[in-house]
Amino acid sequence: MTAVTVEHHEMTPRTGGHWSLLYRAGLIRGALGFCLLGAFGFGLVVVFRWWGGWQPLLDMQIITLVSLLVTGPIGFLAGIGAFDYWVYYALGSPTRPEDHSGHGARTWRDYFRVNTDHKVIGIQYLATTLVFFVIGGFLAMLVRTELARPGMQFVDTQTYNGLFSVHASLMIFLFVIPAFAGLANFVVPLMLGAPDMAFPRLNALSFWLLPIAGIMMLSSFVVPGGAFACGWTGYVPLCSTHQPLGAVFFNQGVQWAGASSIMTALNFLVTIITMRAPGMTFWRMPLLVWANFTTSLLVVIATPFIAGSQFFSMFDHVMHTAFFDPQKGGYPLGYQHIFWFYSHPAVYIMMLPGFGIMSEVISVFSRKPIFGYRLMALSLMAIVVLGFSVWAHHMFVSGMAPWLRVPMMITTLLIAVPTGIKVFSWLATMWEGKLHLLTPMLFALGFLSMFVIGGLSGVMLGAVPIDIHVSDTQFIVAHIHYVLFGGSVFTIFAGIYYWFPKMTGRMYDERLGKLHFWLTFVGFNLTFFPMHILGTEGMPRRVADYAPKFADLNMFISLASFGLGASVMVFLYNIITSMRNGPIAPGNPWRGLTLEWQVTSPPPIFNFDQIPQVVGSPYEYGVPGAQHAVLAPSPAREVEEVGVP
Amino acid sequence: MRRGSIASLVGIGVVAGGIAAAVALVFPWLPKPASREAGRIDFEFWFVVTICIVIFAIVAAAILYSIWRFRAAPDDDSDGPPIHGHTKLEIVWTIIPTILVTSIGITSAIVLARDDKTGKNYMQVDVTAQQFEWSFSYPSAHGLTSATLMLPKGRSVLLVLHSRDVIHSFWVPEFGQKEDTVPGLRTTLHITPDRLGTFPVICTELCGLGHATMRTTAVVMTPAAFNKWLKGQSKAVASPNTATAGKAVFTNNGCGACHTFAPAGTTAKIGPDLDKLAAYAQQAHQPLDAFVRTSIVSPNAYIQPGYPKNVMPQTFGTSLSKQQLDALVTYLVGGKK
Numbered sequence: 004m005t006a007v008t009v010e011h012h013e014m015t016p017r018t019g020g021h022w023s024l025l026y027r028a029g030l031i032r033g034a035l036g037f038c039l040l041g042a043f044g045f046g047l048v049v050v051f052r053w054w055g056g057w058q059p060l061l062d063m064q065i066i067t068l069v070s071l072l073v074t075g076p077i078g079f080l081a082g083i084g085a086f087d088y089w090v091y092y093a094l095g096s097p098t099r100p101e102d103h104s105g106h107g108a109r110t111w112r113d114y115f116r117v118n119t120d121h122k123v124i125g126i127q128y129l130a131t132t133l134v135f136f137v138i139g140g141f142l143a144m145l146v147r148t149e150l151a152r153p154g155m156q157f158v159d160t161q162t163y164n165g166l167f168s169v170h171a172s173l174m175i176f177l178f179v180i181p182a183f184a185g186l187a188n189f190v191v192p193l194m195l196g197a198p199d200m201a202f203p204r205l206n207a208l209s210f211w212l213l214p215i216a217g218i219m220m221l222s223s224f225v226v227p228g229g230a231f232a233c234g235w236t237g238y239v240p241l242c243s244t245h246q247p248l249g250a251v252f253f254n255q256g257v258q259w260a261g262a263s264s265i266m267t268a269l270n271f272l273v274t275i276i277t278m279r280a281p282g283m284t285f286w287r288m289p290l291l292v293w294a295n296f297t298t299s300l301l302v303v304i305a306t307p308f309i310a311g312s313q314f315f316s317m318f319d320h321v322m323h324t325a326f327f328d329p330q331k332g333g334y335p336l337g338y339q340h341i342f343w344f345y346s347h348p349a350v351y352i353m354m355l356p357g358f359g360i361m362s363e364v365i366s367v368f369s370r371k372p373i374f375g376y377r378l379m380a381l382s383l384m385a386i387v388v389l390g391f392s393v394w395a396h397h398m399f400v401s402g403m404a405p406w407l408r409v410p411m412m413i414t415t416l417l418i419a420v421p422t423g424i425k426v427f428s429w430l431a432t433m434w435e436g437k438l439h440l441l442t443p444m445l446f447a448l449g450f451l452s453m454f455v456i457g458g459l460s461g462v463m464l465g466a467v468p469i470d471i472h473v474s475d476t477q478f479i480v481a482h483i484h485y486v487l488f489g490g491s492v493f494t495i496f497a498g499i500y501y502w503f504p505k506m507t508g509r510m511y512d513e514r515l516g517k518l519h520f521w522l523t524f525v526g527f528n529l530t531f532f533p534m535h536i537l538g539t540e541g542m543p544r545r546v547a548d549y550a551p552k553f554a555d556l557n558m559f560i561s562l563a564s565f566g567l568g569a570s571v572m573v574f575l576y577n578i579i580t581s582m583r584n585g586p587i588a589p590g591n592p593w594r595g596l597t598l599e600w601q602v603t604s605p606p607p608i609f610n611f612d613q614i615p616q617v618v619g620s621p622y623e624y625g626v627p628g629a630q631h632a633v634l635a636p637s638p639a640r641e642v643e644e645v646g647v648p
Numbered sequence: 649m650r651r652g653s654i655a656s657l658v659g660i661g662v663v664a665g666g667i668a669a670a671v672a673l674v675f676p677w678l679p680k681p682a683s684r685e686a687g688r689i690d691f692e693f694w695f696v697v698t699i700c701i702v703i704f705a706i707v708a709a710a711i712l713y714s715i716w717r718f719r720a721a722p723d724d725d726s727d728g729p730p731i732h733g734h735t736k737l738e739i740v741w742t743i744i745p746t747i748l749v750t751s752i753g754i755t756s757a758i759v760l761a762r763d764d765k766t767g768k769n770y771m772q773v774d775v776t777a778q779q780f781e782w783s784f785s786y787p788s789a790h791g792l793t794s795a796t797l798m799l800p801k802g803r804s805v806l807l808v809l810h811s812r813d814v815i816h817s818f819w820v821p822e823f824g825q826k827e828d829t830v831p832g833l834r835t836t837l838h839i840t841p842d843r844l845g846t847f848p849v850i851c852t853e854l855c856g857l858g859h860a861t862m863r864t865t866a867v868v869m870t871p872a873a874f875n876k877w878l879k880g881q882s883k884a885v886a887s888p889n890t891a892t893a894g895k896a897v898f899t900n901n902g903c904g905a906c907h908t909f910a911p912a913g914t915t916a917k918i919g920p921d922l923d924k925l926a927a928y929a930q931q932a933h934q935p936l937d938a939f940v941r942t943s944i945v946s947p948n949a950y951i952q953p954g955y956p957k958n959v960m961p962q963t964f965g966t967s968l969s970k971q972q973l974d975a976l977v978t979y980l981v982g983g984k985k
Binding site for chain 2: 023160183223232238240241245329330333334336369371372374375377378396398401409412413416417419420423424426428430431433434436437440448452455456459460462463465468469471475476536539540546548549550588624625626629
């Protein structure tokens with residue numbers, strides 16, 4: 004981000020001495036807010052306990068929960084200014100609807116503020132999620148180090164269980180889901196021909212909930228008793244009554260991440276429904292927009308269920324309720340039903356946006372229209388509908404009502420049909436095309452082949468008898484990584500490389516990008532494919548110690564996983580150096596037709612000088628003279644280019 | 649499409665399918681079945697794998713062929729032909745997968761129904777799981793309990809699963825079948841062992857710190873050997889010699905899964921070393937007998953430094969009879985006074 008354009012707005016004058024830092028919205032006031040409201044939460048607990056005559060007055064468990072995990076973070080949000088505008092409005096103070104001082108980034112500092120520009124928020128999301136991706140990957144390396152030999156060598160069991168639990172939670176809630184939200188945040192308004200999201204201030208708030216969730220989950224390692232160690236699924240009663248305080252950090256971390264997800268999804272829905280440029284009918288929307296539309300539907304309907312499951316589990320833990328405690332009449336399987344009613348659709352929340360990225364990348368780099376556009380969009384909708392009817396396939400061996408298994412198997416197997424339609428349509432899109440095997444396309448092809456393997460092992464798991472044998476084994480670990488790494492992570496990489504020029508105004512290094520792809524592709528397969536064999540042969544998952552006969556294969560997997568971990572370093576080196584020193588990117592390096600490529604790289608602060616007029620499909624490659632949209636010729640640039648130090 | 653391109657496409661597909669089939673055949677995927685249910689599961693497994701290999705071969709062939717034939721030169725700025733779709737083709741790749749998954753669904757449902765069918769003459773075994781041990785009791789032998797699962801070959805067995813604390817899961821890879829044990833629920837699992845041998849019993853649902861070590865063995869024996877074992881066990885439990893009875897209680901309740909105890913030949917290290925009980929009692933300033941008894945009945949009363957709280961089951965006070973408890977204490981204290 005070397006040059007940004009500044010137009011019709013004024014920068015807020017920086018006035019006041021050092022003391023102004025304490026009351027001006029920002030990270031310092033955020034820290035202050037955290038302390039103040041944290042202390043308020045502390046006091047609230049003490050006052051209530053004193054009033055009720057409960058002993059001990061200082062119950063650190065409740066105090067930690069209320070003050071560190073609830074009121075403190077609210078104070079932080081207030082401090083950084085996430086609520087300022089709404090508070091002014093509620094108090095009747097004059098609001099400044101045309102004040103864009105919190106919009107767009109002029110210096111790197113603006114990325115550490117509450118910012119209402121969807122492009123800044125998109126990059127905030129991506130940077131934050133990549134940090135958690137690296138941390139989560141590091142935890143996985145520790146897990147593999149312990150698993151390299153049978154027996155315990157490296158960490159104790161509590162730490163080991165914490166490592167894989169936090170690894171999964173970070174990768175799911177702080178990487179895959181929000182990384183897609185970040186990419187979509189940057190791209191969707193541009194693709195729609197809109198100046199921003201429908202609710203920019205809500206958008207900013209959604210982002211700032213994320214670091215709270217991530218830090219909460221990570222900090223559970225330093226809580227007395229250790230991190231939550233019951234897996235990311237948090238099954239009760241293990242997680243509600245048999246866990247140290249760290250479990251509450253998971254329960255509550257999920258709430259913050261979930262709230263962020265729901266707000267973002269609402270924002271996308273309203274934006275996509277109401278802010279499409281003139282002429283942009285639903286059947287002219289790029290498939291990435293379709294993908295985020297359907298994903299947002301899933302998020303809005305499903306995410307409240309995981310919020311409910313985590314609240315109930317936490318109440319059982321700290322307030323001795325008995326939602327799931329069988330000794331007091333609770334029902335442990337109730338948790339699993341509520342949990343998977345979210346967490347199965349969550350698999351599609353982590354998949355559909357990637358499908359959208361694939362449709363863009365494959366069409367552009369094959370120089371052909373997407374094959375069967377309407378069926379592609381309709382199969383997304385089919386996945387949304389079917390996705391809500393398959394949750395209990397995670398519970399074939401759980402002891403639930405046996406009759407439920409066959410109907411759930413049928414819906415599970417049927418969902419392979421719309422997914423298959425998408426895969427075959429991408430293949431047909433490439434057929435007779437002009438394939439340019441640049442890094443985004445390589446990751447797209449890697450995705451296609453890996454996701455097919457993950458999808459097919461998913462069909463195997465859908466068949467109840469096979470699932471009964473391999474449930475809770477390393478086969479499951481292999482399957483979810485083929486779907487979420489070979490699937491989602493490959494598409495995230497493809498998306499980051501594809502839009503890198505648009506986001507930064509610079510090109511990434513193509514050779515390093517290809518090197519990154521090959522290291523990832525080979526390392527990924529060597530790491531995760533052998534896990535299928537371990538699982539069918541009899542090695543369960545979530546164990547640090549295992550039978551000696553699995554030792555050699557585990558050593559092999561661990562060595563391969565270190566290679567896979569190292570490949571991420573190539574990626575980070577590439578994006579960090581290219582962001583500063585890469586060649587300047589043209590507005591449309593890939594000759595794409597969708598709207599984001601018709602503006603400068605990076606785009607102007609309000610995206611379009613005039614709202615574009617959409618006149619056709621976004622994928623008319625090979626049709627002479629075809630246009631997706633007509634942009635008003637920008638009036639001779641009166642815009643001032645400002646260099647950023 | 650020209651005939652030559654179809655031939656090379658098929659050729660790539662055959663090679664890709666061949667490689668996938670080789671991977672499927674070379675590696676030892678499934679353990680050798682030791683139950684009729686595992687045999688049926690194996691059939692379903694290979695049925696689905698065959699379909700998967702064919703689909704994988706088609707996709708791999710299409711990708712590799714496209715890369716080979718449709719790759720553009722870097723300076724080629726032209727576009728491909730504007731093909732927007734092909735209705736017949738789209739119908740084909742909707743219908744064929746639907747037929748395939750339906751066939752998988754039907755065969756699976758049949759396998760499932762047959763695997764769950766116990767028949768009339770089945771033997772019931774009550775399985776109790778608790779952190780981190782298994783115990784098996786035989787209602788037909790007046791509730792005789794054992795820490796290893798002994799089964800006669802060829803007999804239909806209904807395992808009735810219970811849990812005393814959290815969710816566990818019962819799995820013997822060679823039997824194929826698996827089911828969670830859920831506190832407050834009665835779940836069942838059906839197996840018909842059909843091969844003699846000793847197989848691992850594995851807990852597959854994360855159940856706490858000792859999850860990886862929550863293991864025992866299942867032994868499939870001839871019906872004659874099984875009956876002999878039943879009789880021998882019933883005698884040992886009723887033995888007036890408390891040391892013999894104590895050893896039976898120790899073994900049958902799975903104490904050795906977590907504790908080292910030389911007389912029983914166990915070496916696990918999750919809980920305190922029972923060969924050092926005398927020293928522990930001294931540190932706790934309690935008489936040895938009372939210390940051992942309290943530690944079994946209410947384990948959290950005194951926690952030996954270096955070991956976590958709440959790991960040892962708190963249920964032995966109720967699950968063991970007074971006689972069994974006496975015998976166990978005598979056995980543990982034996983010779984150390």
